[in-house]
Amino acid sequence: MKWYQVIIKTKTESIEVINGILYDVDVDGIEIIDPNDEIYSDSYKGDWDYFDKEKVEFEYNGAIIKCYFETDDIEDILSIIKEKVDSLKNEGIDCHIDEVSAEVVKDTDWANEWKKYYETFKIGENIVIKPSWEEYNSKKDEIVIEIDPGGAFGSGTHETTSMCVEFIEEYIKENSFVFDIGCGSGILGISAAKLGAKKVIAGDIDSEAVRTTTENVRINNLENIVEVKEGDLMEVVKGKADIVVANIIAEVIAMLSVNIHKFLNKDSVFIASGIINGKLDMVLSALKENGLVVLDTKTVGEWSAIVSKLGEDNE
Incomplete structure (x- = not known):
């Protein structure tokens, strides 16, 4: 072929x-x-970037x-x-x-x-994403993640990824159990592991994303923490997580909200991004209709992210 x-x-x-x-x-x-x-x-006004804009024609x-x-x-x-x-x-x-x-x-x-466009960048408070082919001298308190984006790297998800990492930094606790739905190149699951999660299950229906995430987990020496699965993560995992993160699209997040309670404890949080601003109200309504309470939202550019948890009736 x-x-x-x-x-x-x-x-x-x-x-x-x-x-x-x-x-x-x-x-x-x-x-x-x-x-x-x-x-x-x-x-x-973003203080990080995936690539050198001056090189883009x-x-x-x-x-x-x-x-x-x-x-x-x-x-x-x-x-x-x-x-x-x-x-x-x-x-x-x-x-x-x-x-x-x-x-x-x-x-x-x-x-x-595409590699010529991508450079090391900072995301959230202390996370530094370094392409695997670049050299970087880390500063004090920085957590460096090596990423080889491969075909799973989405050039249109910059703000959404940043907001997810910021929320993970805010809500993660030592020994947290994390589900990463639609893992892409694995940035979110690997970030959670580097920030102290005891176990991360990352999944994607795209075999290329699974391959890329698996390789990125390996080069970050996190095989004992991050498990990668192919398929709809909500169908291939059992149990509940302290954090469920999904950086996908608005319509899928709305669909996930119907059954997400099955994977959450009363103190768990659901971090959702990939939501274009024009569909934010639709997602907020879906979360509310399915018994979730919104704890926080962020908006950067054209994109929004939401943190929610179970309401009292669903605990």
């Missing part, structure tokens, strides 16, 4: 919907370049999604994507696409090209 790079030119508002379609057709990797993302603006005045497939029939995949886009448009869902193109690439081309 050959590797193909598919380039989709779209607009900011359609990125989330198109990403959902791509995961439905088993995409092997996604890179998003959106000049409208706040992190590219001169007014951005915009090829288009809208958003570009670069995605990668290993396949024998790219035309079949493109046809399915078009059908799904047309179906959503017929349902009144904004799924704007200006142009789609595909070309054969070498696996090593896309697997390594």
